[in-house]
């Protein structure tokens with residue numbers, strides 16, 4: 001760093017910003033690392049298969065990531081508060097079917113999306129209330145709602161199925177269309193992502209989510225409305241799962257009672273790979289989004305390289321463990337760097 | 347009924363006949379307290395007397411079982427800490443309550459940051475306001491640095507800055523100075539005096555009696571949850587105050603026994619940890635108590651941690667009884683007879699959810715294991731023995747440590763390490779948050795241990811304690827050992843001069 005004028009004010013500023021830069025670097029490092037892994041993976045695949053990055057190839061890559069990015073964004077908020085929502089897969093399944101049924105009956109596509117979101121909000125509220133009021137760990141509560149929602153879904157749907165033929169043509173076209181290589185769905189996800197990131201950084205209630213994940217006891221003493229914030233995080237997560245349900249319907253046009261089964265694990269993996277710490281208080285939604293992009297790309301990369309897709313799960317697992325190991329190492333390094341910086345203060 | 351207009355200015359905040367119990371423990375019994383604008387009021391009492399409980403009642407953390415909280419003479423009910431804050435009450439709790447993942451600036455302004463248009467946070471204004479507060483307190487802490495890893499003293503300073511940032515009408519401070527040295531305390535008191543002139547009401551808790559006499563006008567004394575007296579400090583002596591708190595006269599606070607030092611037990615040579623401390627050499631002999639003084643951040647705790655092996659050192663050597671210790675191996679240090687009582691009891695000293703008994707027993711696992719199984723009976727009797735010797739105040743020895751008052755938690759940490767029967771004992775702030783009566787008891791214990799041939803290295807920010815207990819005083823300044831002063835020459839002036847780097 002260069003300080004041109006030796007005046008004390010600018011020197012102080014310089015040292016302050018070097019401090020913030022250290023912190024920024026450490027936090028961004030994670031996102032950069034994922035981005036690097038992602039780019040290398042894409043480059044290698046492209047080298048092995050020049051068809052991979054065709055316009056349609058890029059579009060597929062983005063389309064595949066979109067739904068996971070949306071759900072992971074909602075999940076990040078919950079994980080930041082030191083909780084988790086395992087019911088997102090079930091919510092996605094039931095909202096997709098609800099939207100499909102409505103459209104099949106001749107409903108308006110916009111209303112169908114709103115309906116899915118509202119249904120998601122309902123389940124989010126339910127989770128939020130159970131977690132914030134009952135003194136039961138979120139893992140257990142949302143495992144319960146996972147099965148309950150899936151149960152309701154199975155009873156309601158039975159062996160029925162929604163197919164693209166049941167849906168208005170415009171809706172399905174919207175699901176696969178886009179502006180050159182960028183699908184409409186990806187644009188929606190991007191808007192949600194950027195909006196959420198902005199909210200988390202620039203609004204008091206957003207920062208309070210980090211605070212209460214970082215230390216619930218201190219949050220209570222600071223007068224943060226802990227229950228309300230947790231409720232809001234779950235509601236938002238539910239809403240995005242609902243939105244994702246509607247987009248799933250538009251993209252695949254095919255929904256049955258098993259839709260979204262086991263999806264919660266992929267979502268949680270994406271969030272953790274993306275650097276949102278499971279014990280709360282740190283991480284970012286764009287990290288989670290990158291994690292989602294990375295995980296879904298593995299799905300497209302392996303077939304393009306002619307590797308059997310049975311490897312996908314194993315590779316996802318390796319990425320997850322790698323991410324956790326990196327977190328641990330980074331945390332230790334930061335701790336020792338901070339300690340040294342401490343000692344230099346008079 | 348007293349009417350506010352009867353006697354001079356009305357109290358801003360008052361407690362009337364407050365009672366509070368935790369299960370069978372009656373923490374407060376019919377306590378009343380009045381805080382007036384422009385006055386600094388002290389709250390004194392032994393560990394577990396109920397001071398923190400009283401504060402938490404004022405702050406809306408605890409709801410009283412009986413009695414009233416009065417704000418400007420009107421009864422109020424605080425449903426949570428947020429309510430009390432909105433009423434203009436700022437509180438520094440005994441244990442720092444920071445968010446480790448967030449920056450110092452965010453910690454200070456959590457919940458009430460400067461805003462820009464559309465309700466967005468003004469990050470720049472937040473940072474600048476924090477820098478301003480740090481200047482006012484005379485400390486250099488980077489507002490953008492995360493709170494994780496701050497020393498106890500720095501955490502305390504952030505808490506103080508947080509409380510000051512409120513411009514509160516009532517400032518309540520539960521042992522804010524416990525981890526601070528003279529110069530930071532002086533800064534704090536300067537700020538408190540300004541606030542007092544501006545008409546704030548201040549409630550101050552400290553176990554350092556000289557601080558109470560320096561800054562306070564009135565004192566309320568609690569004993570076993572009951573109010574003993576509420577009176578002006580003028581004309582009172584320390585002995586009077588102690589008698590109110592303890593209920594009897596106290597023997598000497600610094601019962602140092604004279605001993606002839608034996609052979610060298612701990613020898614530290616040219617120890618260096620890059621960027622933290624440099625070229626630190628000293629010896630501690632059997633039977634000796636060596637004080638390690640210095641300002642906050644001088645590197646005292648870091649040296650102790652390196653010697654014990656919690657942190658690695660980059661150069662130098664450490665010997666116990668002439669045998670070198672392995673770098674970065676606490677278990678080897680323990681096996682060689684070294685014990686370290688750490689400064690941060692919550693993070694390093696205690697398992698908060700475990701019982702008192704098990705916490706004291708932790709270090710003795712080796713001696714209380716028979717045929718691979720824990721001998722619970724032996725653990726219990728050993729723990730009870732130490733709990734009684736240190737006068738730990740508890741309901742049942744099987745209670746979780748988290749239910750103890752701050753000072754009593756500190757006693758459990760001490761008990762845990764004393765129970766190992768060490769050859770070399772390093773104590774980091776051994777009496778932080780401990781009341782006068784027990785302080786004398788801890789000093790007597792340390793003195794006794796030294797007389798029995800233990801080598802003691804005592805880090806303390808409490809200068810009278812260093813001067814009263816140490817055979818020799820080592821002083822650190824900015825990571826270097828700047829002076830070694832024998833007991834006969836050690837005075838407040840000589841030690842402070844070396845600690846602030848005013849001697850060559």
Ligand SMILES: Nc1ncnc2c1ncn2[C@@H]1O[C@H](COP(=O)(O)OP(=O)(O)OP(=O)(O)O)[C@@H](O)[C@H]1O
Pocket residue numbers: 368371372373391392393394395396397398399400440739740748749750751752753754779781
């Ligand atoms: N949450 C709790 N659960 C059970 N008992 C408690 C709890 N909090 C405090 N106590 C008990 O209430 C009594 C008063 O504790 P308090 O923390 O108010 O003491 P204190 O005067 O602040 O002591 P110190 O000087 O050690 O900080 C103690 O006997 C303590 O064990």
Ligand SMILES: [Mg+2]
Pocket residue numbers: 397398399440520751752753
């Ligand atoms: Mg207390």
